[in-house]
Amino acid sequence: MSPTDDSQQPEVSDAGFSLVEVLVAMGLFGLVSTLLLGFALSTASVSDDARSSSDLTGESRLAMERMARELRQASDVIAVQFHSATSTTTAITFWTDFDGDGVRDLSAADPEVLTYRWEPGTARLTLTADDASGTAVTRPILAGDVVSLDLQLRSSLWQYDGELDGVLDGTTSWQELDAAGAPVGNGNGRPDDPELEHVDLVSVRLEVADGSGSQTFSFQADLRNRSQT
Ligand SMILES: [Ca+2]
Ligand SMILES: [Ca+2]
Ligand SMILES: [Ca+2]
Structure with missing residues (x-):
């Protein structure tokens, strides 16, 4: 080895990193970490959104299937309340x-009188039925995000089609029964006994908020256990 070779040896090998280099490296590492974490969090939030959306779709579908199944077997529509001024x-x-x-x-293990209710204030769809001790118990079927519940009540008594306004649209609504008077209606503008006794088709439409939009679920239940005369 010549002295020239020795002088050409770089002398930085044992100098380590300068403080500035360490600070810059730490800064870069911090920046990259923050970016990666931000990306991971936003990905997680997107997949959370997707999951809660599909949960909501599944829950809404289940609730509607259940309601449809129970309504199709219904022997009697006891009461209906519509969104109104009061x-x-x-x-x-x-x-x-x-x-x-x-x-x-009423209070069997399988209670038979069921009330499905939507209140816009809570945005919930609830089911009320008596428990085994006869106490009415209300529990949410859909715990939120229900934007609307629309009920249509119809009858297969086609002869009353057009009673309200003379328009024959091929279907008899509870309003037409109500307008027809006795024995199928009582003309009070509300869906009560005489009309409900003759309702044998119930259409239900449920709208559920889904992020910035909404999803709609609907069914039509033919009340097979009702016989019209
Ligand atoms: Ca029974
Ligand atoms: Ca009609
Ligand atoms: Ca009425």
């Missing part, structure tokens, strides 16, 4: 004879 509630109460004994079992 009430924001939309609700339907019906009896489904699950055990087929012809008796309205």
